Amino acid sequence: MTNRHSFRVNSLNSFRPEKIAGNFSAQELARFQEEFKPLAETYNAKLWTVIKLVALLLICLVPFCVSIAYSFSYGYWLFGVGIMLCFVGIVYFLLTARIRCTACQADLDAGLGAYCPECGGELSDKTNSKVEADCVTCGAKLRFIRQPRGGRVRGFKIRSCSYCGVRLHEGGV
Numbered sequence: 429m430t431n432r433h434s435f436r437v438n439s440l441n442s443f444r445p446e447k448i449a450g451n452f453s454a455q456e457l458a459r460f461q462e463e464f465k466p467l468a469e470t471y472n473a474k475l476w477t478v479i480k481l482v483a484l485l486l487i488c489l490v491p492f493c494v495s496i497a498y499s500f501s502y503g504y505w506l507f508g509v510g511i512m513l514c515f516v517g518i519v520y521f522l523l524t525a526r527i528r529c530t531a532c533q534a535d536l537d538a539g540l541g542a543y544c545p546e547c548g549g550e551l552s553d554k555t556n557s558k559v560e561a562d563c564v565t566c567g568a569k570l571r572f573i574r575q576p577r578g579g580r581v582r583g584f585k586i587r588s589c590s591y592c593g594v595r596l597h598e599g600g601v
Contacts, residue, residue: 443541445532449548449593452531457594463530464596471527471601474520481517485510527601529589536601537582540570541591548588548595 449457488510527536536545540561544551549565559572559580572580585600 443532443534443538443591445534445589445592447532447592449531449543449588449595452594456531460530460594461596467527467530468597468599468601478517478521481514485514527586529592529594529596531589531594531596532592534589534591536586536589539572539590541589543588543590543593544568545570545586545588545590546584546600548593 452460528534529536534541539559540551542551543549544561544563544565546568547563547566549563551561551570552564559574561570562568563570568584571583573583574580587597587600588595
């Protein structure tokens with residue numbers, strides 16, 4: 429009889445890098461940080477675009493409420509445009525905003541590996557989950573927060589790769 433496993437369990441965190449942070453030279457580590465800088469800036473810019481579009485939606489919500497109260501027709505158009513812009517921005521962010529490690533090419537939003545994304549230290553083996561862990565080095569409690577509609581939101585900043593441990597960005601993404 430063959431062993432059956434859930435595709436979801438096996439697909440989470442199945443990535444294993446060829447080299448880890450201790451195996452890279454200082455020049456390679458510096459190069460990885462330099463290559464990651466524009467990726468982090470692009471990711472943050474896309475995130476701020478979505479935040480601005482949501483703010484615009486909220487701004488368009490005020491005339492909509494006023495138009496309902498006073499039966500003006502322009503509020504419906506503003507609210508419709510705001511919803512459309514917000515929807516386009518969120519879809520744009522979700523389809524294009526992937527952040528990868530420049531050292532091992534791992535998808536940094538996919539889950540937790542063996543290293544802490546905050547400090548690059550080792551994660552505790554207390555939990556088998558790839559959506560939550562505790563860092564032995566800095567004491568951070570790393571969690572992917574589950575959303576009501578099935579998604580996950582990262583509850584921590586990425587400063588290091590969780591798979592190879594390479595320090596990528598001082599400010600965090």
